[in-house]
Amino acid sequence: MKITMTLLAASALALSAGASLADGHERIEIDGVELILAAPAPDYVEHLDKVMSGWLFRSAETQALELDDFDNPAFVFIDKGIDLFNEVDGSEGKSCASCHEDVAEFAGLRASMPRVVDGKVQTMEDIVNDMRVNYMGAEPWKWSGGEMTSVVGLISLQSRGMPVDVKIDGDAAPFWERGKELYYTRVGQLDMACANCHEDNFGKMIRADRLSQGQINGFPTYRLKNAKLNSIHGRFKGCMKNIRAKPFKEGSEEFRALELYLASRGAGLSVESPSVRN
Amino acid sequence: MAKGVKPRVKVPKTAAAGDVITIKTLISHKMESGNRKDSDGNKIPRSIINRFTCDFNGENVIDITMEPAISTNPFFEFKAKVPESGEFKFTWYDDDGSVYEASKEIAVS
Numbered sequence: 001m002k003i004t005m006t007l008l009a010a011s012a013l014a015l016s017a018g019a020s021l022a023d024g025h026e027r028i029e030i031d032g033v034e035l036i037l038a039a040p041a042p043d044y045v046e047h048l049d050k051v052m053s054g055w056l057f058r059s060a061e062t063q064a065l066e067l068d069d070f071d072n073p074a075f076v077f078i079d080k081g082i083d084l085f086n087e088v089d090g091s092e093g094k095s096c097a098s099c100h101e102d103v104a105e106f107a108g109l110r111a112s113m114p115r116v117v118d119g120k121v122q123t124m125e126d127i128v129n130d131m132r133v134n135y136m137g138a139e140p141w142k143w144s145g146g147e148m149t150s151v152v153g154l155i156s157l158q159s160r161g162m163p164v165d166v167k168i169d170g171d172a173a174p175f176w177e178r179g180k181e182l183y184y185t186r187v188g189q190l191d192m193a194c195a196n197c198h199e200d201n202f203g204k205m206i207r208a209d210r211l212s213q214g215q216i217n218g219f220p221t222y223r224l225k226n227a228k229l230n231s232i233h234g235r236f237k238g239c240m241k242n243i244r245a246k247p248f249k250e251g252s253e254e255f256r257a258l259e260l261y262l263a264s265r266g267a268g269l270s271v272e273s274p275s276v277r278n
Numbered sequence: 279m280a281k282g283v284k285p286r287v288k289v290p291k292t293a294a295a296g297d298v299i300t301i302k303t304l305i306s307h308k309m310e311s312g313n314r315k316d317s318d319g320n321k322i323p324r325s326i327i328n329r330f331t332c333d334f335n336g337e338n339v340i341d342i343t344m345e346p347a348i349s350t351n352p353f354f355e356f357k358a359k360v361p362e363s364g365e366f367k368f369t370w371y372d373d374d375g376s377v378y379e380a381s382k383e384i385a386v387s
Contacts, residue, residue, distance in 0.1 A: 070286065
């Protein structure tokens with residue numbers, strides 16, 4: 001595997017991270033694929049001029065980890081995902097690969113997720129478990145378990161570099177509105193909404209960490225703090241605990257709606273999975 | 279054998295004779311230090327990879343003793359001079375006696 005590392009405009013700017021970033025698109029290249037990590041904000045994101053990937057807010061050392069697929073610790077789990085993809089499980093004697101010969105056929109899927117199917121927000125985790133239960137006759141995996149994040153990571157990787165583009169009109173509109181409402185609703189003992197940190201104060205320090213915009217284009221993401229791949233809903237729970245709120249459940253209606261809304265806030269950014277964060 | 283152990287190795291495919299090349303290795307392993315306790319307060323027994331070696335055409339390149347303070351998924355990056363074509367062999371030794379192996383060919387012109 002030939003891995004090239006080209007840091008274009010982003011590197012120098014990234015060091016100074018935060019609101020001071022110059023306008024325009026920031027780009028990086030991983031394994032020959034160009035990723036757009038900052039883009040003009042979509043119209044419906046009223047309070048931001050541009051949307052920025054969490055990569056831009058990280059230290060140079062953490063950023064470098066993501067630029068090389070060997071250095072990126074998430075690929076340990078992607079390798080496990082490949083094994084799981086080919087592993088026969090359940091009463092039907094099938095693996096994922098029995099029907100989906102090449103995982104590359106999922107290119108583009110992650111960029112369009114979550115989506116609304118039959119009046120419900122469908123996530124990557126839903127698709128994997130639906131296949132496991134209904135086609136393989138296997139036990140569903142836990143939402144943020146190691147198997148699930150590895151396989152979701154592997155499938156998401158196929159879309160790396162593609163622009164996030166989720167559908168928010170039609171069927172999806174009420175869920176999107178619900179997600180937006182949640183994003184701006186203050187909760188918990190600290191009485192904070194997502195927006196208080198990730199919209200009003202991104203780029204500033206929160207204790208020893210720099211606040212990002214809370215984009216989800218890089219999930220599942222490898223976090224240095226827990227040395228594993230983290231799911232989107234798992235991260236939401238962590239955020240809610242930090243503001244001393246009672247977290248919603250993984251897979252709950254609330255988190256699904258929030259995932260849809262957050263994905264739409266990252267429209268124009270590239271899918272970056274599996275990203276590396278602290 | 280510890281669960282989910284998977285070695286990864288990166289060696290350039292080609293090099294010129296006498297070149298100094300960079301080798302990167304990583305093995306997924308939980309590297310349980312033996313100092314932690316589980317939720318019932320019982321000590322979790324130590325389970326780490328205690329030795330890592332790399333050989334080139336039978337000649338030792340690097341031999342590392344590893345201790346419990348080394349964190350999960352140990353990563354090593356080192357340099358080696360390649361006089362001729364051949365094969366790098368990588369070996370990891372687990373506390374429980376398991377041996378994990380990987381090898382990579384390199385063509386030297």
